[in-house]
Amino acid sequence: MTWWHAVVESEHEIQNPTSADKIRLLGRRLGLGPDSHVLDIASGRSGPATVLAQEFGCRVTCVERAPEFLAAARERIEEAELADRIELVEADAATFELRRYDAALCLGATFVYGGLVPTLERLRGAAPLLGVGEPYWRSWPLPPEPDSDADRRTAEDDWLPLPETVERAESTGVRVLSLIASSEDDWDRYESLHWQTLDAWLAANPGHPRAEEFRARGAADRDRYLRWERAVMGWAILVCRS
Numbered sequence: 001m002t003w004w005h006a007v008v009e010s011e012h013e014i015q016n017p018t019s020a021d022k023i024r025l026l027g028r029r030l031g032l033g034p035d036s037h038v039l040d041i042a043s044g045r046s047g048p049a050t051v052l053a054q055e056f057g058c059r060v061t062c063v064e065r066a067p068e069f070l071a072a073a074r075e076r077i078e079e080a081e082l083a084d085r086i087e088l089v090e091a092d093a094a095t096f097e098l099r100r101y102d103a104a105l106c107l108g109a110t111f112v113y114g115g116l117v118p119t120l121e122r123l124r125g126a127a128p129l130l131g132v133g134e135p136y137w138r139s140w141p142l143p144p145e146p147d148s149d150a151d152r153r154t155a156e157d158d159w160l161p162l163p164e165t166v167e168r169a170e171s172t173g174v175r176v177l178s179l180i181a182s183s184e185d186d187w188d189r190y191e192s193l194h195w196q197t198l199d200a201w202l203a204a205n206p207g208h209p210r211a212e213e214f215r216a217r218g219a220a221d222r223d224r225y226l227r228w229e230r231a232v233m234g235w236a237i238l239v240c241r242s
């Protein structure tokens, strides 16, 4: 069955509100070089891995579950002639057996392990340095729903403001050494590429059985982003020493 994220993220080079420049900064903060071996958990279309291997000459082991993203990653790695530097592993990261690496990444996918704390607990034994991308609230408390006292948070997100997010990370025993936060521009680029990609997909697939469902979801996501998320959602890569 056609999967929402496979449609709306089919054009994203990096599937998070960040940029290639910030991924290069992450690589510098992690001290990467040609001898480094990096683990990238939930590596998507291999955007971050490709940037890091190109810039630092490091090896990257990518673990990803979605066949659509793995196929795109394979194509991109071949085009960039990085097949000797980037290994793609098709697996559920939750059960993937970790080895020892110089750095381990989990960018925008701590849900794989059940949140920030279990992710850091799991990865800290695998590498001396970690890069974990996590959402946080830039404003607190959240603005209420119009005409309602309902809490805007959904059941699956329990994000916190940034100081508490760092405290939560450090409660696992890691030390947060550095922070690479997303700008409004990073967010707009990431979010609005969903709109444009969906628009093109709907034009190309007018009779698709999920077209109306996707159209409605896209409209609701866009409205929520414009009305309140854009003002309060943050995302940052925490660079941690294990």
Ligand SMILES: C[S@@+](CC[C@H](N)C(=O)[O-])C[C@H]1O[C@@H](n2cnc3c(N)ncnc32)[C@H](O)[C@@H]1O
Pocket (backbone or CB within 6 Å): 013, 014, 015, 016, 041, 042, 043, 044, 045, 046, 047, 048, 063, 064, 065, 066, 069, 091, 092, 093, 094, 106, 107, 108, 109, 112
């Ligand atoms: C927000 S995207 C981030 C992709 C990539 N880290 C990046 O920054 O471009 C989340 C990724 O997690 C992958 N994913 C979700 N659950 C997974 C699992 N259990 N094992 C491996 N990958 C998973 C999705 O397929 C998707 O590619």
